[in-house]
Every structure is written in C-alpha cells, then in structure tokens.
Amino acid sequence: MLRFYRSTIGKKVIMAVTGLMLVIFVIGHMAGNLQIFIGPAKMNTYAAFLQSLGELLWLARLGLLAAVLLHILMAWQLTQISRKARPVSYTVRQPQVSTLASRTMRWGGVLLLVFIVFHILHFTTGTVFPMASRPDAMYPAFTHVNVYGNVISAFRVWWVTLFYVVAMLFLMLHLFHGAWSSLRTLGLAKPSPRPLHRRLSTAIALIVWLGFTAVPVAVFFGVIR
Numbered sequence: 549m550l551r552f553y554r555s556t557i558g559k560k561v562i563m564a565v566t567g568l569m570l571v572i573f574v575i576g577h578m579a580g581n582l583q584i585f586i587g588p589a590k591m592n593t594y595a596a597f598l599q600s601l602g603e604l605l606w607l608a609r610l611g612l613l614a615a616v617l618l619h620i621l622m623a624w625q626l627t628q629i630s631r632k633a634r635p636v637s638y639t640v641r642q643p644q645v646s647t648l649a650s651r652t653m654r655w656g657g658v659l660l661l662v663f664i665v666f667h668i669l670h671f672t673t674g675t676v677f678p679m680a681s682r683p684d685a686m687y688p689a690f691t692h693v694n695v696y697g698n699v700i701s702a703f704r705v706w707w708v709t710l711f712y713v714v715a716m717l718f719l720m721l722h723l724f725h726g727a728w729s730s731l732r733t734l735g736l737a738k739p740s741p742r743p744l745h746r747r748l749s750t751a752i753a754l755i756v757w758l759g760f761t762a763v764p765v766a767v768f769f770g771v772i773r
C-alpha cells in the first residue's frame with residue numbers, strides 16, 4: 549500500500565479517482581442548481597432537503613473535502629517529481645499534442661481552489677456576501693432559509709457574476725483535460741490514434757460549463773428574478 553502511494557503511478561491513480569469523484573459531485577450540483585429556473589419553491593425545498601440530511605450531509609462534505617485535499621496533494625507532489633526530473637527547463641518549447649486545457653491544469657487548478665474557498669464563504673456561510681449598491685426589497689439579504697433569494701441577490705453584483713463566469717471557463721478547461729486523462733490513467737480508455745478526439749470529456753466539459761454559467765448570467769440579465 550505504502551509502495552503504491554509512493555510510486556508515481558500510484559499518485560496518478562489517486563489523482564484520477566479523486567478527480568472522478570469531484571466530476572460526479574459537480575454534475576450533481578449543476579443539475580441541482582438548474583432547479584432555480586423552475587422557481588423559488590422548488591429550489592428552496594431542495595436546499596431544505598439537503599440541509600435536513602444532517603449526518604449524511606456531513607459525511608458527504610467530509611468525503612468531498614478528503615477528495616479535494618488528496619487531489620491537491622497529489623498534484624503538488626507530481627509537480628515536484630516532474631521538476632526534479634527536469635531541473636533545467638526547455639529553452640525552446642514547441643508543444644506537439646498538448647492543449648490549452650492541459651497546459652493550464654496547474655494554474656487553473658489553483659484558481660478553482662480560490663473559487664471554492666470564496667464560494668463556500670459566499671453561499672454556504674454567507675461570511676462574504678457582497679450586495680448590489682442599491683439594496684431594496686427586491687434583493688434579500690443572505691439567509692440559510694432562502695437559497696433562491698441568496699442566488700438572486702448574489703448575481704446582481706457585476707464582479708461576482710464575472711468571477712463566477714471566468715471560474716466556470718477554467719472549470720470547463722480543467723474537466724476537458726481531467727475527465728479524459730483520468731480515464732486514460734485508469735486504463736478505462738484505450739490509447740487512441742486521435743488523442744484530441746474526446747467525445748465524452750468534451751460533452752462533460754460543455755454541459756457542466758453551460759449548466760453552471762446559465763444561472764449567474766440569467767440572474768444578472770434579469771431572466772430570473
């Protein structure tokens with residue numbers, strides 16, 4: 549077990565498995581969020597249901613936290629290993645089959661971490677909750693019982709909306725490379741003569757991007773209010 553953890557392939561397998569767990573969470577979360585288009589009652593009943601799960605909710609939170617921490621630790625260790633293997637960087641670097649997505653995995657991942665920390669302080673705890681400069685009865689203050697209202701108030705602020713939209717672009721890139729490479733690491737997808745032809749990861753990345761981005765954009769432009 550320890551030998552597996554210490555090996556490069558062991559670290560990659562942990563990276564792939566935790567990554568796939570996060571992909572499943574992200575798809576579920578996106579689908580849950582889309583209920584906002586049905587209306588406040590539907591959205592708030594769903595939020596109340598999640599909050600009523602009690603210990604189960606905490607179990608899911610702990611599982612997610614462990615997956616995120618392991619994913620970051622493995623990324624950090626693999627980066628150190630690859631730096632050690634090539635301490636002097638290339639003078640001329642001409643990528644052959646890499647993509648924008650694969651080249652932004654590290655910095656994009658850091659941005660996603662910043663996003664997740666902000667996101668929890670924003671929607672879960674309400675610690676950081678910027679409001680539109682002219683708050684009135686239309687834009688309710690943060691409360692745990694009106695998640696619909698929280699989302700409506702949150703995305704009336706232009707820079708909050710912009711931050712979410714940009715973060716979702718990085719999430720899309722991260723998924724486009726990550727969903728594909730995790731299946732390759734685990735041997736679930738065979739080597740292909742056309743490595744850039746990735747139907748499944750392209751579909752996942754696009755659906756997740758569209759599904760998440762639709763909410764802040766629709767609120768900002770007043771489609772849902």
Ligand code: HEM
Pocket residue numbers: 574577581595596598599609612664667668671672695698699712719760761763764
């Ligand atoms: C436009 C995009 C998103 C919107 C509108 C959104 C909305 C929300 C809302 C309203 C909550 C609070 C739910 C409640 O209190 O019942 C929440 C929680 C959460 N979201 Fe998001 N979310 C978005 C994207 C993401 C992404 C991309 C991730 C992960 C990569 C994520 C991870 C989480 C986590 C971990 C929680 C906390 C769950 C908990 O411990 O209670 N969200 N989100």
